[in-house]
Amino acid sequence: MDERRPRSFYLLAAFFALFILFLYGPTITIGILSFQGPEGGLTFPMRGVSTHWFEELFRRQSVGDIWGAWRRSVVLGLMVMVATVVVSVMGGLAFRKRFLGSGPLFYLIITSLIIPSILISLGVGLIFSQLGWDVHWATSGFGSQLTWTLPFGLLIMFAVFNRFDRAYEEAARDQGATAWQTARHVVIPIIGSSLIGVALFGFTLSYDEFARTLLTAGSHNTLPLEIYGMTTNVTSPVIFALGTLTTVFSFLIIAVFLIVAITSQRRRARRGSDAGQGMV
Amino acid sequence: MQAERKSETLTGWLLAAPLTLVLLFFLILPIAMIFVVSFWGATEFSIYPAFQFDNYQFLFSSPVTYQVFAKTFMYAGVTWACTLVIGFAVAHFLAFHVRSLTWQIALFLLCTIPFWTSNIIRMISWIPFLGRNGIANSTLMELGIIREPLEWLLYSDFAVILAFVHLYTLFMVVPIFNTMMRIDRSLIEAARDNGASGFQILTNVIIPLTKPGIMIGSIFVVTLVMGDFVTVRIMSGSQSANVGRLISNDIGLLQYPSAAATAMVLLATVLIMIAIMLRFVNIRKEL
Numbered sequence: 001m002d003e004r005r006p007r008s009f010y011l012l013a014a015f016f017a018l019f020i021l022f023l024y025g026p027t028i029t030i031g032i033l034s035f036q037g038p039e040g041g042l043t044f045p046m047r048g049v050s051t052h053w054f055e056e057l058f059r060r061q062s063v064g065d066i067w068g069a070w071r072r073s074v075v076l077g078l079m080v081m082v083a084t085v086v087v088s089v090m091g092g093l094a095f096r097k098r099f100l101g102s103g104p105l106f107y108l109i110i111t112s113l114i115i116p117s118i119l120i121s122l123g124v125g126l127i128f129s130q131l132g133w134d135v136h137w138a139t140s141g142f143g144s145q146l147t148w149t150l151p152f153g154l155l156i157m158f159a160v161f162n163r164f165d166r167a168y169e170e171a172a173r174d175q176g177a178t179a180w181q182t183a184r185h186v187v188i189p190i191i192g193s194s195l196i197g198v199a200l201f202g203f204t205l206s207y208d209e210f211a212r213t214l215l216t217a218g219s220h221n222t223l224p225l226e227i228y229g230m231t232t233n234v235t236s237p238v239i240f241a242l243g244t245l246t247t248v249f250s251f252l253i254i255a256v257f258l259i260v261a262i263t264s265q266r267r268r269a270r271r272g273s274d275a276g277q278g279m280v
Numbered sequence: 281m282q283a284e285r286k287s288e289t290l291t292g293w294l295l296a297a298p299l300t301l302v303l304l305f306f307l308i309l310p311i312a313m314i315f316v317v318s319f320w321g322a323t324e325f326s327i328y329p330a331f332q333f334d335n336y337q338f339l340f341s342s343p344v345t346y347q348v349f350a351k352t353f354m355y356a357g358v359t360w361a362c363t364l365v366i367g368f369a370v371a372h373f374l375a376f377h378v379r380s381l382t383w384q385i386a387l388f389l390l391c392t393i394p395f396w397t398s399n400i401i402r403m404i405s406w407i408p409f410l411g412r413n414g415i416a417n418s419t420l421m422e423l424g425i426i427r428e429p430l431e432w433l434l435y436s437d438f439a440v441i442l443a444f445v446h447l448y449t450l451f452m453v454v455p456i457f458n459t460m461m462r463i464d465r466s467l468i469e470a471a472r473d474n475g476a477s478g479f480q481i482l483t484n485v486i487i488p489l490t491k492p493g494i495m496i497g498s499i500f501v502v503t504l505v506m507g508d509f510v511t512v513r514i515m516s517g518s519q520s521a522n523v524g525r526l527i528s529n530d531i532g533l534l535q536y537p538s539a540a541a542t543a544m545v546l547l548a549t550v551l552i553m554i555a556i557m558l559r560f561v562n563i564r565k566e567l
Binding site for chain 1: 389398540
């Protein structure tokens with residue numbers, strides 16, 4: 001283990017550090033600039049330090065209905081999250097056996113992932129307008145976002161089930177468990193922590209989704225749409241303040257999911273039996 | 281046997297039913313609708329059903345179309361090359377140089393967290409860096425490298441590609457890291473025992489075995505860049521156009537049939553590119 005590290009290690013480590021700086025640097029910069037003084041602009045130098053631009057966010061008239069947009073985004077995120085988890089688990093279970101038509105369905109999932117987002121926006125918008133339905137974030141927006149979150153959820157489930165040891169299920173069945181009991185007491189607990197991952201993808205991808213919601217959200221914007229609108233007509237650090245707040249919110253969500261995932265993993269390890277661990 | 285297969289197919293479709301319905305209504309029908317509307321006609325305020333090739337004819341006869349497609353390929357090509365080099369180096373570091381699994385997971389998460397935050401915010405955060413009075417310009421001027429601020433840093437093709445690389449390198453890192461982690465370490469030891477140099481191990485062992493991951497990452501990056509319209513708009517300050525912007529401009533002008541025709545051509549282009557790339561990798565085997 002204390003073998004000397006080759007020179008390439010230090011080169012790549014430096015490169016990796018630069019990459020991390022490249023990833024996070026801009027976010028940290030706008031974090032700092034959002035505390036710009038009231039006279040300050042979009043770039044350095046800082047003209048004093050204040051929470052002026054955050055306060056501005058709470059004055060309704062100056063920035064439009066961002067709190068309504070935020071609430072809608074969170075509700076939509078939760079809806080998409082639940083749907084993504086349920087549909088992905090069912091889809092994952094379906095794909096454990098090859099069934100007639102599973103091949104084309106698989107390629108459809110891949111298509112859903114790689115199709116240019118603007119096509120979903122345009123197509124769904126056209127269908128709703130031709131049918132005389134009103135587009136709304138909770139109907140057309142919800143469905144459009146699922147075309148983006150479901151492929152991620154399904155790919156995770158495929159990866160999970162590919163590594164799933166069927167012996168556990170057979171053991172349960174041999175001892176007389178029904179199909180439902182096997183699913184409830186054996187399969188779900190084993191795949192439980194990966195469901196947290198699917199949920200994380202479902203919520204955050206929906207919360208930040210923009211391109212597929214553009215023409216499908218209707219008259220009430222979600223938060224990313226509101227921010228997109230602001231990029232064209234807001235030229236003050238208020239947009240950095242909003243960016244900082246929503247990024248902090250995203251980080252909080254990610255942290256919550258990670259903590260839940262780690263504790264559930266620990267609990268599973270603690271409560272799992274030592275069967276199959278060998279005699280040592 | 282026959283009956284069993286039938287019941288398997290039935291269970292399969294029952295479990296896949298919600299998924300199929302979502303994809304049917306929000307993926308297949310929209311594409312079909314776009315295809316149909318691409319033959320329709322438009323007035324200034326409305327669209328009407330028709331069966332005409334005017335939209336395609338106009339699209340293919342306009343020199344703008346070819347310029348815009350050329351620019352889109354340029355964005356995709358340059359972004360692909362940059363993300364591939366950076367992504368490969370990062371994944372290589374994580375997979376082969378970081379020795380404890382805990383550190384590997386921690387550093388990998390550090391790379392992936394930005395993926396779960398807002399893309400638009402991440403684009404905007406380049407403004408203080410690249411602007412006329414931004415950090416890059418003021419640093420370069422203080423160092424005496426330039427006298428006048430560089431104008432091409434923000435609102436330029438450079439800014440567009442920088443933002444693409446910033447947003448999408450992750451899509452290279454994850455699949456390449458995933459395949460690298462599955463490479464049997466004894467293969468590398470065997471190569472070393474036979475006297476291979478570090479560079480020979482890289483080109484003769486690691487790169488060939490990492491190819492599937494590279495292909496999956498490439499598919500992600502190329503399709504995301506080909507279909508983009510937001511990054512180009514924000515980062516070029518509306519000065520550059522790719523195919524996605526051509527479509528979104530038509531949508532803004534309510535010229536849906538023309539937007540639909542462009543969208544169909546874009547979809548065909550992307551699918552052809554994917555079909556070529558898929559020849560090199562079996563995705564189902566890589567999960």
